[in-house]
Amino acid sequence: MVNKNACEGSMPEEKKFRFLTPIDKYPSSFERRRPSVYGEIIEEFMNSDLQYAEVNDCGRSPTTMYVGLRKYLKKAGNQKVRVLLKRKDGKVFIVREENPP
Numbered sequence: 001m002v003n004k005n006a007c008e009g010s011m012p013e014e015k016k017f018r019f020l021t022p023i024d025k026y027p028s029s030f031e032r033r034r035p036s037v038y039g040e041i042i043e044e045f046m047n048s049d050l051q052y053a054e055v056n057d058c059g060r061s062p063t064t065m066y067v068g069l070r071k072y073l074k075k076a077g078n079q080k081v082r083v084l085l086k087r088k089d090g091k092v093f094i095v096r097e098e099n100p101p
Contacts (some may be wrong), residue, residue, distance in 0.1 A: 038065075038072040045094050055092040060064065062090040069094070 045053055055065055066085040067095055069092065073081055084093040 006078065036068075036072060038068045039076075041069065041094070042072060042076070042078070045096075051096050053094045055094060062087075062092050063090045 037060075041055060041058075055069070058065065060068070062085060066083055069083040073083065081095055082095045082097055084095060085091075086093065
């Protein structure tokens with residue numbers, strides 16, 4: 001029995017996958033990243049002249065918003081802004097610090 005692919009000089013058949021799709025290149029982290037609402041909030045605050053601000057409801061729980069904003073600030077290395085959570089009222093505040101530690 002003769003291999004048809006070898007005789008015809010064509011490329012071997014592509015392997016079919018059930019759960020995977022072959023791609024040409026690995027996507028960079030920039031291509032995978034979605035815009036962050038936390039970054040937008042911090043940027044809006046930094047571009048304002050406000051010393052203190054309450055974060056509006058963005059469809060996330062106050063605790064989730066607080067944690068997300070703190071993680072964003074830590075990753076960005078920003079020490080001029082603090083995020084506060086008032087659990088009793090379920091509100092998140094952003095504070096600009098004049099003399100950060």
